[in-house]
Amino acid sequence: MVETGQGGPPPDGDSDRGPLLLGVLWAQAGIATxxxxxxxxxxxxxxxxxxDDWLMFLTLAIFIASIIIATLQDSVGGYRHVYYLDEDAVxxxxxxxxxxxxxxxxxxxxxxxxxxxFILRLIGPQNMWQKWVVWVLIIFTPLVNVLxxxxxxxxxxxxxxxxxxxxxxxxxxKRAQLKFAYFMCSENIAADxxxxxxxxxxLVSMNLSLKKRINLTILLGLGSxxxxxxxxxxxxxxxxxxxxxxxxxxxxxxxxxxSEIFVIITCGSxxxxxxxxxxxxxxxxSENNSECHGNWHAPKSESTSRSLWSDPxxxxxxxxxxxxxxxxxxxxxxxIETIQEPQSAV
Numbered sequence: 277m278v279e280t281g282q283g284g285p286p287p288d289g290d291s292d293r294g295p296l297l298l299g300v301l302w303a304q305a306g307i308a309t310x311x312x313x314x315x316x317x318x319x320x321x322x323x324x325x326x327x328d329d330w331l332m333f334l335t336l337a338i339f340i341a342s343i344i345i346a347t348l349q350d351s352v353g354g355y356r357h358v359y360y361l362d363e364d365a366v367x368x369x370x371x372x373x374x375x376x377x378x379x380x381x382x383x384x385x386x387x388x389x390x391x392x393x394f395i396l397r398l399i400g401p402q403n404m405w406q407k408w409v410v411w412v413l414i415i416f417t418p419l420v421n422v423l424x425x426x427x428x429x430x431x432x433x434x435x436x437x438x439x440x441x442x443x444x445x446x447x448x449x450k451r452a453q454l455k456f457a458y459f460m461c462s463e464n465i466a467a468d469x470x471x472x473x474x475x476x477x478x479l480v481s482m483n484l485s486l487k488k489r490i491n492l493t494i495l496l497g498l499g500s501x502x503x504x505x506x507x508x509x510x511x512x513x514x515x516x517x518x519x520x521x522x523x524x525x526x527x528x529x530x531x532x533x534x535s536e537i538f539v540i541i542t543c544g545s546x547x548x549x550x551x552x553x554x555x556x557x558x559x560x561x562s563e564n565n566s567e568c569h570g571n572w573h574a575p576k577s578e579s580t581s582r583s584l585w586s587d588p589x590x591x592x593x594x595x596x597x598x599x600x601x602x603x604x605x606x607x608x609x610x611x612i613e614t615i616q617e618p619q620s621a622v
Contacts, residue, residue, distance in 0.1 A: 286521070290360045293527040294350030300531060301343045304538040312336045315545045318552045328393035331386050332545060338383035339537045345376040346530055355530075358523045363442075369523055370439035373530075378425045380533055384464050385418035387540035391471050391499050394548065398496075403478040410474065417467045424460045427453060458510065465506040468540075472500035495550075498543035505536035 312332055319325040346354075353361050354369035361369070392414040399406050431453050432438045437445020475496035479489050509532035516525035 285359055286357045286524075290356065292350075292353070292356045293524065294353075294355040297355055297527055297531055298343075298347055298350055301346060301534055304535065305340055305343055308336055308339060308538055308541045311542050311545045311549070314552060315548045318549055321555070322551050326393065326397060328390045328397065329548070331390035331393060332541060335383050335387040335390060335537065335541055338379060338386065339534065339541060342376055342380040342383065342534055342537070345372055345379060346534070348372050349376065349526075354523055355527045356523060358521050361523065366523065367440045367442070369526075373526055374428070374439045376530070378428055380537060381421045381425055381460070383537045384540070385421040387537060387544060388417050388464070388467050388471065389414045391540070391544040394544070395471065395475060395496070398475070399478055403481075406474055406478055409470065413467050413470060417463065420460050420463050424456060427456060457513070461506060461510040461513070465503050465510075468499055468503045468506065472497040472503075495547050498546055499540065501543055502536050502539045505532050505539055508532045509536060 315332065316325070316329055319329050349355070349369055349372040352368045352372070353365050354372060358366060392410045395410050396407060399410070427448075428438070429435055432445045432447040434443065434445055436443045437447055476493045479492050479496075482489065484492070509529060512525075512528040512532055516522055516529060519525045
């Protein structure tokens with residue numbers, strides 16, 4: 277028998293949180309898929325596709341795979357009260373949850389690495405310490421997350437002891453693994469915070485208007501919203517640690533854990549959508565203004581169609597040559613200012 281510690285039946289009867297969970301997660305999957313494909317379209321449109329885009333695409337694939345596993349977990353009653361589950365259903369639910377933990381943790385690593393790689397494309401050669409900080413996060417965060425996955429799998433011998441208490445297994449002390457899990461959560465929260473703050477340290481020195489610097493700082497700092505999910509997830513994880521009705525409690529942990537990946541994908545991709553905003557929104561409003569008030573500005577040339585988020589290695593240079601000769605000290609700042617759309621959204 278699987279010991280649950282559950283006494284009498286729960287007061288709300290045989291309720292199932294699975295349908296609500298899956299409704300939220302599959303809705304998030306649809307939104308995230310649209311955003312990532314718009315991101316890739318925007319990058320292909322201006323020929324600046326980079327490894328940050330493919331890392332985010334990989335994060336989306338991991339996110340969807342995690343939701344599929346959660347769907348399988350729901351099919352065996354994994355989000356119902358444990359009181360109403362038979363022994364085999366409890367073991368199967370815990371096995372699927374064990375697999376889910378290993379898969380979705382990798383999504384945190386690839387998502388944060390994508391955001392870090394995106395920021396690296398914006399940092400100028402004069403901002404070396406920011407580059408070092410971002411590189412440390414890109415390397416250290418995946419390392420911590422991968423180690424947590426490895427520890428999950430090797431903490432019990434045989435591995436079935438992780439989800440089936442009927443198996444005679446030798447396992448590490450539960451407290452040791454739990455401490456490392458908390459360390460991983462804390463490191464991920466810290467990484468989100470640093471990646472949200474660090475753009476402000478180099479945007480302030482760019483040759484842009486104050487309004488644009490503020491807007492860009494907010495736009496690049498959207499990833500900090502993932503810290504909220506991370507904090508709530510950590511609190512929920514602690515609350516079900518010794519809870520007898522653990523399958524019921526897995527709902528809150530799962531929804532916050534996977535919502536964190538959703539926030540990483542959406543908030544990490546929004547800044548990369550700026551070329552689409554400039555081309556299809558800003559330009560359309562500009563053309564409407566021209567029709568109403570006369571063509572008071574020259575039409576946009578192909579050389580100015582690249583946005584602030586273009587790859588510095590392939591940015592158009594024809595419109596910047598003269599200004600670069602005037603002030604070489606502000607080379608990167610002037611280049612960024614002149615290649616963006618004249619009617620920029622920010």
